[in-house]
Amino acid sequence: MRFLFIVQGEGRGHMTQAMVISDLLHKHGMEVVAVVIGASGRRTPPDYFLDAFSCPVYRVQSPNFVADKEQKAIKMGATVLENLKKLPRFIRSLQQLDHWVQVHRPDCILNFYDMLGGIYAMCYPFRATYLAIGHQYLMFHPDFTFAKPGGLQKVLFKLNTAITCANASKIIALSLWKPQRAMKNENHLVWPPLIRERVRRAEPSTGDFFLVYIVNSGYAEEIYRLAKNRPQITIEAFWDAQQVPARYLTLPNLTFHRIDDERFVEKLRQCKAYLSTAGFESIAEAMFLGKKTLMVPVKGQYEQRCNACDAEQAGAGRTADRFAAEMLEKLLEEEKNCTASATAFSDWQQSLDAAFLAFLTSIPSPIGKRILVD
Structure with a gap:
């Protein structure tokens, strides 16, 4: 066919x-x-x-x-x-x-x-x-x-x-x-969800950094403020910006990467938690690897609000209206629930x-x- x-x-x-x-x-x-x-x-x-x-x-x-x-x-x-x-x-x-x-x-x-x-x-x-x-x-x-x-x-x-x-x-x-x-x-x-083979083969571990993916580059300012106000945390971020170098170090604890599929999966495998606008597929991949997700739906995009609501009910993590440090702290408190969700999600995947x-x-x-x- x-x-x-x-x-x-x-x-x-x-x-x-x-x-x-x-x-x-x-x-x-x-x-x-x-x-x-x-x-x-x-x-x-x-x-x-x-x-x-x-x-x-x-x-x-x-x-x-x-x-x-x-x-x-x-x-x-x-x-x-x-x-x-x-x-x-x-x-x-x-x-x-x-x-x-x-x-x-x-x-x-x-x-x-x-x-x-x-x-x-x-x-x-x-x-x-x-x-x-x-x-x-x-x-x-x-x-x-x-x-x-x-x-x-x-x-x-x-x-x-x-x-x-x-x-x-x-x-x-x-x-x-x-x-x-x-x-x-x-x-x-x-x-x-349709999980890529590369993600299926990945062996999750828990690193000391937060991973960020922002579909709209305007959210980079929020991520910058978060990193600047919390110098004790490390953030690895991926975005679509083409006018900057492929690897852009803006602060000692904040690095922006141009979209790279292989590198993104490697960072997702290793991160402490995942921060993103509420795109369905990357949330699914984070759940598969047992990573907690902070979801900030793109403003004005109703579909992403539905995604975040649905994902929160599925145990993927928390929804917020901005990328803020206090939400990260609440997110990290949910590690046990997220692990249980990852097990149920893996069974559903089969x-x-x-x-x-x-x-x-x-x-x-x-x-x-x-x-x-x-």
């Missing part, structure tokens, strides 16, 4: 999920014929992602968030307006995407939470069998807890999520916790292989469905 991936490029987690699924497909004799990543001016796909695929990797303009001047908060109003202004560009992106589908002729198109991918599935419903995967689809589960207050941000989150899985024959939700009840729709599945095999056998056949222009 031939797969084409459409990957949202805004977050590292979706890229990681695509890499893991690619490995699983190859393991079972399936083929990934092309990868299309939704690009924006805010993010550049990392080399480790581009190097993970032997097939062509295409970049296409896709709807994305607009951040404030401090590069911290997401501005929802500006995001909607900016994406509306780029509508002609996105129409061209749909045409590009359709061209690549025509060239590679996949049996299945697997969308990793990219809005353009969902719109494509609505515009071209018979090109292939459509599938969708992402932790956001857990919102369809009856036991999912939405962050409060919700308001318009909750409505937009639900709308965006619905668009990304439009016309999907199977929708796979990734969860930090093992659900006790099934989804209401039999075509909705729940899997444990079910992935069986779930994936069942998924492969249940994919609807594309024969008789696909309509291509020769």
Whole structure:
């Protein structure tokens, strides 16, 4: 069976999920014929992602968030307006995407939470069998807890999520916790997080430093203040900034690293605790390695508030509105609970292989469905 991936490029987690699924497909004799990543001016796909695929990797303009001047908060109003202004560009992106589908002729198109991918599935419903995967689809589960207050941000989150899985024959939700009840729709599945093999092989230890990952560079100022006010602690931080050296020592106890997959996993394996904006995938990796996490959701991004709420209930750590020393102290008090959570999480992880095999056998056949222009 031939797969084409459409990957949202805004977050590292979706890229990681695509890499893991690619490995699983190859393991079972399936083929990934092309990868299309939704690009924006805010993010550049990392080399480790581009190097993970032997097939062509295409970049296409896709709807994305607009951040404030401090590069911290997401501005929802500006995001909607900016994406509306780029509508002609996105129409061209749909045409590009359709061209690549025509060239590679996949049996299945697997969308990793990219809005353009969902719109494509609505515009071209018979090109292939459509599938969708992402932790956001857990919102369809009856036991999912939405962050409060919700308001318009909750409505937009639900709308965006619905668009990304439009016309999907199977929708796979990734969860930090093992659900006790099934989804209401039999075509909705729940899997444990997709942990990379590199993380699975890592042997955790407890070092004397805190590890930080900030998706928006504006949070670097908070991390700097934290390190300056607490010179007795050591912080190793990873960020997306391209205008500074790959290793940037700002204080004797604070070092910023440009994103490097291998180095990040090594630091995560060794750290005392993990501090991050509330990205799902890295929280899952921290839980797998038994590391406590302090989660500071990106302001204005409702999805991250839901992530933090969900992760806190799963025993991953604590949620805060800023990176502060007092929250670190409270986090360190939870070591016993976090260890117990890591054991339960590891047991939940073991079910992935069986779930994936069942998924492969249940994919609807594309024969008789696909309509291509020769």
